[in-house]
Amino acid sequence: MRNKLILVAAILFNGILAFAQEVDFEEYDLNNGLHVILHQDNTAPIISISVLYHVGSKDEDPERTGFAHFFEHLLFEGTENIEKGEWDQIVSSNGGSGNATTDEDRTYYYEVFPSNNLQLGLWLESERMLHPVINQKGVDTQNEVVKEEKRLRVDNSPYGKFIENIKKNLFKNHPYKETVIGKMDHLDAATLEEFIAFQKKFYVPINAVLVVAGDFKKENARKLISDYFSTIPKGQKISRNFPKEQPILEQINAKAFDPNIQIPATMIAYRTPGLKNRDSQVLDMISTYLSDGPSSKLYKKIVDEQKQALQVGAFPATQEDYGMYIVFALPVGETSLEELNTEMEEEIEKLRVDLISENDYQKLQNKFENQFVNSNSSVEGIANSLAEYYMLYGDTSLINKEIEVYRSITREEIKEVAKKYLNPNQRLVLEYLPEQNTAN
């Protein structure tokens, strides 16, 4: 009885909510094509300065994979005005922190400072964009560091190779078939000239968005941004024309071996549309329905009640051109991977055949609402979202509107999307097995 009352209240409140959550921003272009987004929020004296470059592993020469990620390291090596090794020290001795991330589609660099360091942050990022120092010494140092990173995160890490194996099997033509960290022999073979050329092509104003978020005065920020960034050469417009994938019509079976694991895993993956497609958001909802929280379908059934799996999960990998939808499970005791596949397919089949219950639908809406609200809770998080909505989705205002997309998704649509993408003949079934050391 109580629950019903709440449902009514929730529906009544929905209208007001969209209004309450507005993330205020303005955007403009500098003459050199650099897109600028300002999000002013003076509630805390913090400022985030970030640059997203529209370059990821898919932009690499197939013979030179790992470049975009390699630059994530190289571009901390110093600039014409910042000595090698000084970057981090400048950031921390001014009370700030910073980092960078790379994926298939973009690279993101950021600093967070107390708000009296706006100018310092802009200087740092403009230095990085205008004249980073790329020399053989830096390349050699970072080559070693990246190799250590690969050892740590991929070679030495349990289940570290699963994404690589899924990509390799789901993609035959598109560069998504490669990994972000890339092949080490490609990096070894790369010349300094190739690195410099990559920088000149992609790390330019026309291919970047600068986001300043937090506590600042707009006029002052606009002036400083112009001072530091407007003289940076524009760069050439980049055209992208990646090879297309053929639809998957027959189940793909594959195996992978990992020396770092004892418990095997089964992974079922589907190729899904790119992130601009509304279906991609519907698949988000399906993941939450299947595996988020102890009351989700897969978890409750396979882990909690039937105790067949140690762990089960479903997640969408959203990417610009195509997505991946991955469901996985780790067996308990003697449960076979096939049994797990059958159990998982049973739940996915229900999605294709039946509508999810009203109650589950409302719970999903609540969860997404909560997620949405909390995703906009830090200035740095907002800056990152603004940059991605602009650069990858082509619509900055999604920061406020995306929740409306989720709200508009119906139970019928969930069923339709499951029917469209999540069929057994469209999937990859990957057996991810412990590698046996035969010499032993």
Next chain:
Amino acid sequence: MKTTYILLLFSLFCFFTVQAQVDRTIMPTPGPAPEINLGEPETFNLNNGLKVLVVENHKLPRVSIQLSIDNPPILEGDKAGVASLTGSLLGKGSKNIAKDEFNEEIDFLGARLSFNSQGAYAQSLSKYFPRMMELMADAAIYPNFTQEEFDKEKDILLAGLKAEEKVVSAISGRVQRALAYGKNHPYGEFATEKTVNNVTLADVEEFYRDYFVPANAYLIVIGDVTLDEVKTLTDTFFTSWTKAVPPSFSYSEPKNVPNTQINLVDMPNAVQSEITVQNLVNLKMKDDDFIAALLANQILGGGSDSRLNLNLREDKGYTYGAYTSLGNDKYAPSRFTASAEVRNMVTDSSIVEILKELEHINTQPVTEKELKTTKALYAGSFIMALENPQTIARYALNVEKEDLPKDFYKSFLEKLENVSKADVELAAKKYFNVNNARVVVVGKGSEILSSLENIDFHGKKLPVLSYSKTADRIETPDYKASAPEGITVKTVIEKYIKSIGGKAKLEAAKSYAMTAAAEMQGMKLELEMKKTTNNQFMQDVKMMGNSMSKQVLNGDGGYMVAQGQRKDFSEEEVMKIKEESALFPELNYATLEGISLEGMEMVGDKNAYKLKVNDNKLAFYDIETGLKLQEVNTTEMQGQQMTSTSNFENYQEVDGILFPFKLIQTVGPQNFEFIVSEIKINDGVSDVDFE
């Protein structure tokens, strides 16, 4: 004339371009420290004493509700643990809503709600705020304490205490506090198995009635709400909370020791020593030198760039990290601590270096550069923490609880900037007390004692006083004891063999079958083991009926199955398991080379002879009874040394031979206590078992 004009124009032009462009060769300097735009809380009180703070923040449609009861320290005495149990039992539904229904509703709302013995915290979307207020109030005012939940939570607490017994950091923490304050002080007492067993459901109810009361309670609501809404909801839901004032205690004032001394707690399983140099301080947030004291602490040991860490980690490589902390408390003295976990071998040197750094900051001033960068770092982290609404709640609450000026946090950065070198030096002298410190060392006594006794501090040896794991003063054990004349490997082994039944009985045993069980986090772990004298061995560990790992050896070959994966043994592994699979390995020791008697050591409260069987195995035999008390096995896994310890207790007779019926196996922090249910000799084993 013309040229000058041009020159003039030119220089003007230059001037303008320089003006318009920034000089990017110069690193920008920070602007003036920002003022903090802290939300000003609105406050009002209910008649029952509950103070309500409301911080309106409409940036996001979410709300956090924090209930915090600021009672003076509570002495739990011989029922220590009652507070923690009360906290665990709160929030499990209420008299009005059953537990499952309660949890499910919170889940459905996508919200969170948790309780402790002196408060609660909830977070939700603002549209569910009214309901969350209702649920929190309902669970807080009408708790449903049941015997069933009480028993469950008590078991969990006892299991936690038991697990702690082998954890060096946990023992160190409780001994530090007990020694600093005394065990009869609320900050010095701790829960033990005994005190927890003294607690009944009625005690929890009483604790709740006495202390979960509104007299010193704050309700802090932050987020997308209005003051009026909060007023209405608190009136509706919290008015029925009965007005009451908690009982108060008096306890003696703790004191620092007259001279710096080492307080040693022996933990034979320790591979590192945990060192804590501590002294009591009287520091309150409202003290004038509070910020100077924070800075002094930061410079000495507040972060990875501070003096202590640079010395012990970066320079000497003694530790992964060495840090200091300086507490503050309005009710009682708090503690200053400087601590590090170090290798056994460098325990004494680390103590010397820590004491040196304490002296150094007392005698040699901090530098301008240290002060400047520390201020910047402190300011940065202070400012950036403000973004989290929890921080804002804490600050608003501190202003109330600690009786701080209203602008304490608003002007914090300004005050920080105004702290001088002299202020920091004074604070260091006042709070870092190198001459009246306790150096609490928890570690392996047999390896570190003699070096601790030789530490030279100001030309004198530091006294070393020994304490038990429950902070009672004990005699310092004599670790160096060598075995008395006439005791050899042979006599120890012979005494053992004789004590468990004699050579003839042992040699007559051709097969052995054992079943045992252990509990792990509420799950049952079953162990089945079979052996014969024909190099046959089988061990199967099952969890809830499923085989987790199985090892089988049959003559010269064998295999293991772990998590459903089968793997055959290598020749080397076969050799190893053959050794382990002997019914009574000691029968073979007489013929084996390389076993040595390493002296005597304590195993628990028993004195034992220590035999080094090989590089990877130690065995301990009771000097009184001759029985085997313990084995310590070291293996190398992926370059890391792993030590597993097996203790043997509760020997019982089966067919004339004594077997331990309680096996305690410890690997790292994991501790399994196997209770043997059955042992069969020359019965219940056939060749089929080893297929």
